[in-house]
Amino acid sequence: MGLLGIVIALGAMIWLAFRGWSILIIAPAAALLAAATAGEPLLAHWTQTFMGTAAGFVAQFFPLFLLGALFGKLMDDSGSVTAIAEWMTRVLGPQRAMLAVVLAGALLTYGGVSLFVAFFVLAPMAHALFRAADIPPRLMPAAIVLGTSTFTMSALPGTPAIQNAIPMPFFSTTPFAAPGLGIVASAIMLTFGLWWLSQRENAARRRGEGYAIAEEEASPDEVAERPLIRELASTAREFDPAEALQGSRSDEPPAAFIALLPLAVVIVVNLLMSFVVLPRVDADYLGLPEWGATTLQAVSGVWSVIVALTAAILCLIALNFRRLPELRDSMGAGAHAAALPVLSVASLVGFGAVVASLPGFGVVRDWVLSIEGGPLVSLAVATNVLSALTGSASGGLTIALDALGGTYLTRAFDLGIDPAILHRVAVMSAGTLDTLPHNGAVVTLLAVCGATHRESYGGIVMVGIVGPMLALAAVIALGSWVGSF
Incomplete structure (x- = not known):
């Protein structure tokens, strides 16, 4: 009955989420349903298991959600995102419309701009380019997905995406884990x-x-106001689309160089913090109880991204202060844009913690760990399945690592597998089957582009699932054969 209860609770949560119910309500309700069918204490699971794990996720990753949303909002309101899109359009032009859209999306997201902010700028840009080049607009969503939601989210070394940060505390890795494998995977996805x-x-x-x-095309503002899209989007990425309407956008975008500089700051500072600054820091004090009895290796990855995003925000404000006349409102909107997503994903993680603590979950754990092919294949399957079921790469990834991360790490050490490979495989696995029709990012993008699932979802599958799956298979094969590089 325990396993059946888990299945029923998960099915109810998925069905209600896709009908627009808030995950903040249905995740604890589904967790209590699963606990009730297993005969477990309900209040203890809610306040201790669910809330304890959800609070731990917020404590660990809220700074990244906050800074990422702030940076994306300020980039948007300063006109920097628009300037970069216009620059890419001028450089490549309509004759390379597809490439221009893909590279513009990659540049923005690898530089730390939130996905939904990128969507709202790239869609109008893509319409203009595709119109000039006479390309069917049904191909637009696939081009945008390729540039924003594939290799820059899960494979390129150092990407500040929240998905790339989640495995770091579990495996004591950095944002640049397995850089060679990440570059190979990125090349496969892009090509x-x-x-x-x-x-x-x-x-x-x-x-x-x-x-x-x-x-008629829907404007980004109209799409952002739709309640169903907001609820679905809150678990898919780290930016609440409704906050895109707040603040004030600059009417005079900066020069392309000024717009690109904060993106460069994210990448360079992240690299320096990971390999130059933090390795030289004496952080033995972190082993004391008042600092969580942790190690520098466990927190250095998150610290690197925090410092990189903070430096980029300060650089952005300094360069565009005159273009941000309502700086307080823009920063407030950015902060608010992080609140709903982090609580929504934390609620998914809390649900996963309750399920993982139930006796019936042992059957699932044994099945996952018995998958042939070793821990890399097993980890890939588990993360893919959970990301697909939750419609959230970050939620599915955290649930998988909370439940099984320690086991995979132990197995990796026993088999001589570098934890960096576990990191890269886990992140790439989270970014494949999460791109199903119900995913909030997919629904939002189609609405912004004025497309339907019937017209454009097939293309999204090819570039957002098939390509990443091929890259994932290559990384698992290479990692098993030659190790991390």
């Missing part, structure tokens, strides 16, 4: 995605299919 998009573009031209909009 496959661009090849597929070019094939579809050429096929459309042979059929005489060009740019045509079947219905």
Whole structure:
């Protein structure tokens, strides 16, 4: 009955979430349902297991949600995101419309701009380019997904995406874990995605299919106000779309160099903190109880991203102070944009903690750990499944690592596997099957682009699932054969 209760609770949570119910309500309700079917104490599971784990997630990762949302909002309101999109359009032009959209998305997200902020700028840019190049707009969502939600989220070394930060405390790794494997994976995703998009573009031209909009485009502001999209988006990424409407956007974007500089600061400072500054810090005091009895290795990855984003925010404000006349309101909106996502993902993590503590979960754990192919394959399967079920890469990844991270780390040490490979495999696995039709980022992107699942979801599958799956398989094979590099 315990395992059946877990399945029923999970199914109810998924069904209600996709109907627009707040995950803040249904996650604890589903956790209590699972506990009740197992005959476990309900109040203890709610206040001790659920809330204890959810609070731990917030304590560990809220700074990253906060700083990421702040940076994205300030980049948007200063006009920097628009300036970068316009610069990329000028450099590549309509004749390379597909490549321009992909590279603009990659540049923004690898530089730390929140996904939904990027969506709201890239969609109008893509419409203009695709119209000039006479490319069917149904290919737009796939091009944007390739640039924003694949290699820059899960594979490129040093990416400040929250998904890349989550494994660091579990495996004592840095944002640059397994850099060589990450670069190989990025090359596979990008090459496959661009090849597929070019094939579809050429096929459309042979059929005489060009740019045509079947219905009026929805503005980003209209999309952000839709309640269902807000609820779905809150578990998918680290920015509440509703806050995109707050603050005041600059009417005079900065020069491209000024707009790009804060992105460079994120990357350079992250690199310096990871390999130059923190390795030289004497942090033995972290072993004391008042500091959580931890180690520098366990927190250095998160600290690196925190310092990098903070430095980029200060640089951005200094360079664009005159373009941010309502700085207080913009920063308030950025802070508020982090609140709902971090609590939503924390609620998913709390649900996972309750489920993992139930006797029936032992069957699931034994099945996952018995998967042939070793811990890398097992970790990939577990993370993929949980990310798909929750519709959240960060939620599925944290649930998997909370329940099984210690076991995988022990097995890795026994087999001589570098924890950096576990990190890279876990992050890449979270960024594959989370891209299912119900994913909040997918729903939001289609709405912003004025497309439907029927028109455009097939392309999203190819560049957002098939390409990353190929890259994941390559990383597992290479990591098993030659180790981390």
